[in-house]
Amino acid sequence: MTTAKDMENTEWVSCIAAIRDARDEAAFARLFGHFAPRIKAFLMRSGADATLAEECAQEVMATLWQKAHLFDPTRASAATWIFTIARNRRIDALRKQKRPEPEDLTWGIAPEPDQADVLALQQESDQLSAAIAALPEKQRVLIEKAYFSDLSHSEIAEQTGLPLGTIKSRIRLALDRLRHAMK
Amino acid sequence: MTNMIQHHLTDALMMAYSAGSLPEAFSLTVATHISMCDECRARLGAFDTVGGALLEGTDEVAMTRDSFAATMARIRAARPEVKPAPRRAGLLPVPLQDYIGGDLDAVRWRPVGMGVRQAILPTSKAATARLLHIPAGAAVPDHGHRGTELTLVLQGAFVDQVSRFGPGDIEIVNEDLNHTPVADIGADCICLAATDAPLRFRALMPRLAQPFLRI
Numbered sequence: 001m002t003t004a005k006d007m008e009n010t011e012w013v014s015c016i017a018a019i020r021d022a023r024d025e026a027a028f029a030r031l032f033g034h035f036a037p038r039i040k041a042f043l044m045r046s047g048a049d050a051t052l053a054e055e056c057a058q059e060v061m062a063t064l065w066q067k068a069h070l071f072d073p074t075r076a077s078a079a080t081w082i083f084t085i086a087r088n089r090r091i092d093a094l095r096k097q098k099r100p101e102p103e104d105l106t107w108g109i110a111p112e113p114d115q116a117d118v119l120a121l122q123q124e125s126d127q128l129s130a131a132i133a134a135l136p137e138k139q140r141v142l143i144e145k146a147y148f149s150d151l152s153h154s155e156i157a158e159q160t161g162l163p164l165g166t167i168k169s170r171i172r173l174a175l176d177r178l179r180h181a182m183k
Numbered sequence: 184m185t186n187m188i189q190h191h192l193t194d195a196l197m198m199a200y201s202a203g204s205l206p207e208a209f210s211l212t213v214a215t216h217i218s219m220c221d222e223c224r225a226r227l228g229a230f231d232t233v234g235g236a237l238l239e240g241t242d243e244v245a246m247t248r249d250s251f252a253a254t255m256a257r258i259r260a261a262r263p264e265v266k267p268a269p270r271r272a273g274l275l276p277v278p279l280q281d282y283i284g285g286d287l288d289a290v291r292w293r294p295v296g297m298g299v300r301q302a303i304l305p306t307s308k309a310a311t312a313r314l315l316h317i318p319a320g321a322a323v324p325d326h327g328h329r330g331t332e333l334t335l336v337l338q339g340a341f342v343d344q345v346s347r348f349g350p351g352d353i354e355i356v357n358e359d360l361n362h363t364p365v366a367d368i369g370a371d372c373i374c375l376a377a378t379d380a381p382l383r384f385r386a387l388m389p390r391l392a393q394p395f396l397r398i
Binding site: 042054076084099101124147 | 215227234238247
């Protein structure tokens with residue numbers, strides 16, 4: 001079944017294609033309106049102040065424009081791809097570190113993707129979003145902290161006062177639930 | 184080679200790599216393993232999707248008023264980047280070659296005793312990444328760990344108290360284990376090892392050498 005969310009996901013895919021093929025500023029503006037305020041929020045939750053978060057969010061969106069030809073909608077949703085760009089920008093800006101990435105499987109520009117593959121991937125991403133939203137509060141909060149706060153599990157333990165073992169087991173339970181939901 | 188890999192990344196490491204909270208030396212080791220292991224590459228895709236879903240679901244913080252125009256100005260000011268992704272030339276995966284500045288023949292080895300050689304790679308100080316060259320049949324001195332040690336086999340194999348580790352296999356060791364990795368008799372073993380605390384050698388000599396050699 002195709003949901004409203006899947007429609008939205010595939011629309012973001014078309015917007016990125018329009019930037020790649022036609023340098024389409026209107027399509028970019030739509031992506032910007034949706035994702036830039038989320039990237040800014042993500043960076044502020046990771047410890048950036050508003051000025052730095054604003055600057056980095058602009059840079060992440062500029063990177064999206066410049067690397068639009070590298071986006072592969074059979075491997076990631078727009079949100080996932082943008083998350084990886086924002087995460088790398090955060091490591092660079094907040095930690096002053098490089099981010100070693102695995103080597104690419106593909107060589108050069110990917111061929112035009114099969115639409116069925118694109119839709120299937122977008123639906124899976126949507127399904128995972130729903131599964132995360134359905135996690136018990138205590139588990140979801142820790143998953144969010146792990147991704148958003150730039151803290152290791154032991155640092156989360158210090159910050160929350162929860163024992164390290166509790167944090168590890170809640171995260172493990174959350175991952176089990178997500179795996180189950182994706183079967 | 185891929186389907187011969189027996190020892191993979193844990194969920195905890197995979198999630199921390201996806202979230203971007205690992206020290207650089209650990210990220211390098213994870214990225215190098217994933218370059219060799221299709222199974223872990225697919226798992227990483229799932230963890231990145233979790234990150235994407237969280238980004239999609241987060242609250243919004245309004246951008247400044249002239250933000251879009253400022254971003255378009257950034258785009259116009261930037262030089263177009265048409266750099267194709269580097270393709271592997273040589274034995275070592277690309278992320279590792281980036282830190283060495285070339286393939287295996289570019290590594291600047293230093294002896295650390297008993298025929299074992301190492302080369303420390305330039306990463307942030309929170310953890311150390313080093314290449315180890317262990318001659319066939321030789322042992323790395325018995326050592327324990329204060330923190331976590333990741334050891335990824337690039338060539339050859341080693342055996343320790345836990346298991347046998349061949350090309351692409353990664354061993355994840357915490358502070359509760361003292362181990363003596365021994366290279367397989369057939370070939371020299373080359374590993375990438377990352378530690379977030381100095382190793383504790385049990386014999387006297389290596390401990391004296393430790394501050395000088397950064398092992």
